[in-house]
Amino acid sequence: MDRGSERDAAPGRGAGDIAAGRIPLAVVVVDRAGTVSHWSSGAGRLFGVSREDAVGRPAADLLPVSGALPDDPDESATPDVHPLHDGPGPDLELSLGGHSGYATAGRARLDPPGRARGAGDRLDVLWWAYPLVGPGPSRLLVLAADATRLRDERGYDDETAERISPGFARHTELPASEELERRLPDILPNMGPGLSARIVSQVLELGYPVLEFSQYDRVPVTPYWGVPRRPGRTRAEAVVPQQRTSAVVPAGAEQDLEYAAVRERLEFLNEVSSGIGTSLDLGETIREVTSAAVPRFADFAGTHLRAAVLAGEGFPDGPPDASTVMFRVWVEHNDEPGRWDDTVPVGEAFAFPEHTPFYQCMVTGEPVLVPRVTEELSERISGEFEKRDLRPLITGRSLLIVPLKARNVVLGFMVLMRRPDRPRFDDMDRTTGAELAARAGLVLDNARMYTYQENVADTLQDSMLPQITPRMAGCDIATRYLPGTRLGRIGGDWFDTIKLPGSRTALVVGDVMGHGLNSAAMMGQLRTAVQTMATMETPPAQLLRNLDDLARRLGDAYLATCLYAVYDPIRGELTLANAGHIPPVLVRAEDGSSELLDLPTGAPVGVGGVPFEAARVKVRPGDRLVLCTDGLVEVRGSDIGEGLAALCESAAHPAASMDDACDTIIRALNTRGGRKDDVALLMARLNGIPDDHVAAWQLDADPREVARARRLVRRQLLDWGLPQTVETAELLVSEVVTNAVRHAEGHRVGLRVVRTDALLFEVTDDEPTLPAMLNAGPHDESGRGLRVVSRLAREWGASASGHHKTVWFEQAIAAR
Structure with missing residues (x-):
């Protein structure tokens, strides 16, 4: 070639x-x-x-x-x-x-x-x-x-x-x-x-x-x-x-004044170009752009931007007009300190009057040159601004107003002035100022777009992450999320806590491979699928198998790790299944020791054809479970084992509260250099539910047992000192037990009441078909029970597992 x-x-x-x-x-x-x-x-x-x-x-x-x-x-x-x-x-x-x-x-x-x-x-x-x-x-x-x-x-x-x-x-x-x-x-x-x-x-x-x-x-x-x-x-x-x-x-061109002037202006523009746009921060960029003109090109520079640009919103819609509000975002000058502060304060917002050179520049998008501001022009400009006497500041000065444009849309403008003792602005200066403004406009638009994209990323990330309730039945929750240092700040890490029947809680942490909007979108799909399957009481191993099938149907590029754990506070037991995720840390309350749980690892969801297994771990009240994504423990160039060891050590550190414990872990591991990935951290203190806060009975599938159920519930609530809850509880239990007795195929019906921050009632029978809420007519004798439950209970639901179903409802404990 x-x-x-x-x-x-x-x-x-x-x-x-x-x-x-x-x-x-x-x-x-x-x-x-x-x-x-x-x-x-x-x-x-x-x-x-x-x-x-x-x-x-x-x-x-x-x-x-x-x-x-x-x-x-x-x-x-x-x-x-x-x-x-x-x-x-x-x-x-x-x-x-x-x-x-x-x-x-x-x-x-x-x-x-x-x-x-x-x-x-x-x-x-x-x-x-x-x-x-x-x-x-x-x-x-x-x-x-x-x-x-x-x-x-x-x-x-x-x-x-x-x-x-x-x-x-x-x-x-x-x-x-x-x-x-x-x-x-x-x-x-x-x-x-x-x-x-x-x-x-x-x-x-x-x-x-x-x-x-x-x-x-x-x-x-x-x-x-x-x-x-x-x-x-x-x-x-x-x-x-x-x-x-x-x-x-x-040779000899240095003697040519015109050539020297051109060269001087080109050098100035080159210096400005290298000095602006060093940061994508909009505020810093504004200061760089304004300060670049003073004192070499002008004695005063003031930058004004449209509200949409300053707020980091979308691109301004159409050209500005008389109603367009401009913000004075920065002022630079070499006059005595404070001279301009009261008359042209930074941060002021207003629409520029039509009969001013500022308005002319704004709507035409062309530079406006006033070689010398005469007293007549000074008085006319000052008169357009209420309670402002601009005359002492602008009279006799040379004025140049240049538009800040990007993609042929005016984002704002810059006001440049020279004192009377300096050469006035001329046509060459107008060209130089226009070129300065053109370069500044592009830099400002880059910063605006970056700010806009950051706002979009933050909004998207916030909408994807759940609002975690700090207290669940039998456990306390604390979380932390740190966006990655990569440009874009959007990742596929997520965590979740899901309320399950029987006072149980599902704890989830996952990490979609990759970064950016695609990963965030996939994360949202997987998180929604996990929530749906969890509320259907899908066992952990089966849930991950279903999630694996879903990821493969969505596309070949859908790969993610996920750790799913179910905590039963009544039994004091954790059931966990892992799909290629880093293991969780369990901190024992008895002696303060910490350990990485040895779980069957499995493969990331989306690989396909790999079995998932569940493991059960007994826990005691006060134990803490720590789940996180690999962004916290994995650093490029270091062994992940070092990060896991540091996680165990920092998780065992005593702390006054759950939030303090999370902060301790973040401080210990986030100082390790080289972290670029997102970090999701979820910590659960497994408090358990005392035995004397749980009552359970077995009822015969006989309509006469409905009255017995009401008596049992009344007696238990009075023993717990909750007389204000008795009447509503009796009515709701009566409706649910009546449905179970009427439709049960077996001979036994289970009734359980659990006291936490609310009262949980569960009725279990051998008919796996879930109940449906019906529209009962005025002459119907049945079909209103679940409507009564829906109206009076704080929450209610039903789940089927195996050959039986459970209908549950929660009742708030009214303050005495």
Whole structure:
């Protein structure tokens, strides 16, 4: 693919080929170790070194571009411009533009590496170096041409040849960009279409090589292209090396005041461009943009933005008008302190009056220049603002108002003023101010979009995470969630607590593989599925099998780890099943020891075909269970075992409260460097339910047992000192037991009452069909029982397991 560098003959130019001819180019690729990995035939002819001898050698030994090479000590040097001069060796001229991501260029006279020093005329080499990013070992692309051949074969005289220097031009600046994009792969080494396309795109992005005769003449250099003859111009100093923003300064041009003014403004804009947009924080960006203009360009700068931009909302809808509210977001000046504070306070919001230059700039989107604010204009502007006397501040000053735009929509504007003792703003300043505002507008819009995306991410993440109740039946809950440090802040980590029949609680923690919106959306689907199956009393192992099937039906990319635990506070037992998640930590209240529970691990849901097993663990009141995602314990470059050991140690640390215990764990593990993933932490203190707070009876499937059920409930509630709950409890128990007795297929009906922060009543029979709420007519004798329960109970429900069902309801304990 380096045919372009092998053909030395220069074809004739056609009638339309005025701007460019053809030029043979040497093509070299340098790898990350600084050695040559590709060496074209043209490079062999130019430097006198064959491909076999060049590949694998240090590039600094062969090329005059050592300052642009990877890991070169010269890369820390400040970019500079030096005149070309003679001297020995290939390191005569060094590219000092070592900033990563920037293309560099230079011109050097050197002894060819393939010939003995002094064996002949020295080479006059023009070169361009492009840093390459992305996968693969390639680090630097070097293009080189023989300036001597331009003089000898193209007929350039010495004066013309001396004025040639290499540079860069964006492909939008010259009409030859399409031809360049089509032909540039021809000169690249034979490395495959993927890598070639990547290099082409980076060359087009950084600017393609041109030959410069002066600051005005930029002739593109592409395969088979060359430099046409041009009439003689003012002799210029040859310059090396150059960055693409540099200009070749003709000799004596420093005396040209207009040129000096242009150069000064370009330098100012370059400095501003490098100084703004260092942060995606909207407030910081606003301060950078405003402060950039003072004092070099203006004595006062005030930035005003639309409310939608400042709030980080969506893109402003349409152009501003007389009703558009603008916020003065920052003011910078070099007057005496406090002079502007009361008259133009930061944070003020108002709509600008129509008959002002501010309004004109806002609605037209064009700069407004007032060379000098006369007393008449000053009084007219001041009169448009109630209770504001702007005259002492603006009279006699030069005023320039420039719009802050992005995508042709005005986001706001910047007010710039100069004191009377400085030169007034002129047309050149208006152009400079407009360019300043254009760059500032893009930077502000980037910050606005980032703020908007952060707000969307936070809202989405908050909506996905549950609002955990701190107290469940027989256990206390505390949680923490930390978003990852990756850009976007949205992840697939989740936790949940689910209330189950029988005063049980399901504890869930999961982690969807990946990051971003897709992971968050998958997390929401899986979390909803777990909640649904949990309320249907699906056993833990079966729940994970069902979740695995769901993930595979949703798509091949759906993979997640999940740990599902059910706590029975009456039995003092945990039932756990694990799908590829890190194990939980159990802290024993008796001695304060902590351990990682040894559970059957299983595979992540979505893998398919892997069995899941459940394990039972006995627990005592006061024990604590800690579940978390791997973002808390796993750090790149460290063994996860170290993180799990630190989790056990920090979980066992005594704490005054559950929240304090969570904070202790976070402080202990979140200080470990390198954490980028989300963190979900759920801690449950397993308090249990005392035996004397549970009462259970067995009833016969006989209608006469309904009255007995009422008596048993009355006696128990009175023993617990809850007389205020008796009447409602008797009515509800009567309705539920009546349904069970009427429809039961077996001979026994179970009744259980549990006292926690509320009263839980459970009625169990051998008919697995769940009851349904009916619409009873005025003449129907039945069908109203569940409606009564729904009206009077705090909550109610029914679940089926095996060959029996349980209907339950909760009754609040009224305060006495």
